[in-house]
Amino acid sequence: MPSNSSAPRMLVRFAIIFMCARAASAQAQATTDELAVQPWTFAGYGSAGLVHSSERNADFTSNVINPGRAGMSKHTSYDVDSRFAGQINYESNADWSAVLQVITERNLDKDFSPRVEWANIKYRYSPELSIRIGRTALPIFLLGDYRKASYALPWVRPPVEVYGGLPVSNSDGIDVSYSWRTGGLKNVTQGSFGRTRVRVGNSAHANARQLIGISNTTTTDNLTVRASIMTATLTVDIAKPLFDAFRQFGPPGAALAERYDVSNKRTSVAAIGFTYDPGSWFLMGETGRLNARSYLGNKSVSYLGTGYRWNAFTPFVTYSRAKAHQPLFDAGLPVSAYPAQVVPLAIGLNQQLNGLLRTIAAQHTVSTGVRWDFARDYSLKLQYDRLRPEGVSNGTLINVQPGFRSGHPVHVVSTMLDFVF
Secondary structure (H helix, E strand, C coil), X not given: CXXXXXXXXXXXXXXXXXXXXXXXXXXXXXXXXXXXXXXXXXXXXXXXXXXXXXXXXXXXXXXXXXXXXXXXXECEECCCCCEEEEEEEEECCCCEEEEEEEEEECXXXXXXXXXXXXXXXXXXCCCCEEXXXXXXXXXXXXXXXXXCCHHHCCCCCCCHHHHCCCCCCEEEEEEEEEEEEECCEEEEEEEEEEEEEEECCCCCEEEEEEEEEEEEEEEECCEEEEEEEEEEEEEECCCHHHHHHHHCCHHHHHHHHHHHCCCCEEEEEEEXXXXXXXXXXXXXXXXXXXXXXXXXXXXXXXXEEEEECECCEEEEEEEEEEEECCCCCCCCCCHHHCCHHHHHHHHHHHHHHHHHHCCCXXXXXXXXXXXXXXXXXXXXXXXXEEEEECCCCCCCCECCCCCCCCCCCEEEEEEEEEEEC
């Protein structure tokens, strides 16, 4: 495991990459200004951050797919939110365009190896109707299209109770958008069909098939409202050995496996969010329901935040919450009904099952901080989060150790340098 001395080296790497990218971008811009607008353009964004957590028996993370190590693993970590992305855009003189975005951020291999975030071809059938084929952003949640571009956000990261609950950010398939107006309202209705596959363990994967999503974004003056819904057939094999073992215990074990195993389970997500931004201040909020019909949980999530812009500074405050709508404990196998020689195994299986149920996030967080736009395309953010897992839940924390106690506050301090080019 890297020591804390890796953090300065990581920040230096980000700085070098950023300066090179800025130089290349500036040169390309100069060439464009001198000649003519070119069909190929290059852009990108990045974040270099440090996160400190007071919890010593678990790690704070923004989501489980790109885990951080702030808390138990390292008191202060650079890899919770740090990332870099480059994007190539192509615009033809006709109605065709294409985009390729490659991002590097910490992954389950514990490194920053790059991967493709977006890769699609777009055809504009008419000024109102367009079709994209390939890898696109999921049309879910208010910030779904730019959740990883921290520069576009007032905070260091989107509220983890909402966005950490759906760590998958893209799908492979087809995406259709239609723009229309009614009265003074501008609407964009977007639908997608596809699938996605992500690694969630050393040899485990999450597969979402028949992924269908639809959203509608309504804009008028300073108000934007987005409503979205998504459903998919989900299989996650990280706990497959556990539920295979349950099935060996007859009908009671098979019933538990059927109830909690994530094997071809229909999963649904619905959300509605808004942002009101007249310029000098903003108010934004979102609420949603996620139901995986398994040990991944049935919960509602929400947040409400506001901020005020004063010259180059934007202080902000946010409240967010995840509430479980199912018990986080199950009595499990009736151990007294089995022969004595298998009772210890049955008890162990029950303990593992309840360990999974405690990962269903029940938590609330109060966040406050300030954003400083100290130069064009640069911002520096400082944020304090006071999060409290509720009941027996681990909240959104990972790598939970035996000494962890739910119900007490965890203090997280983050600083972030964001940039775009």
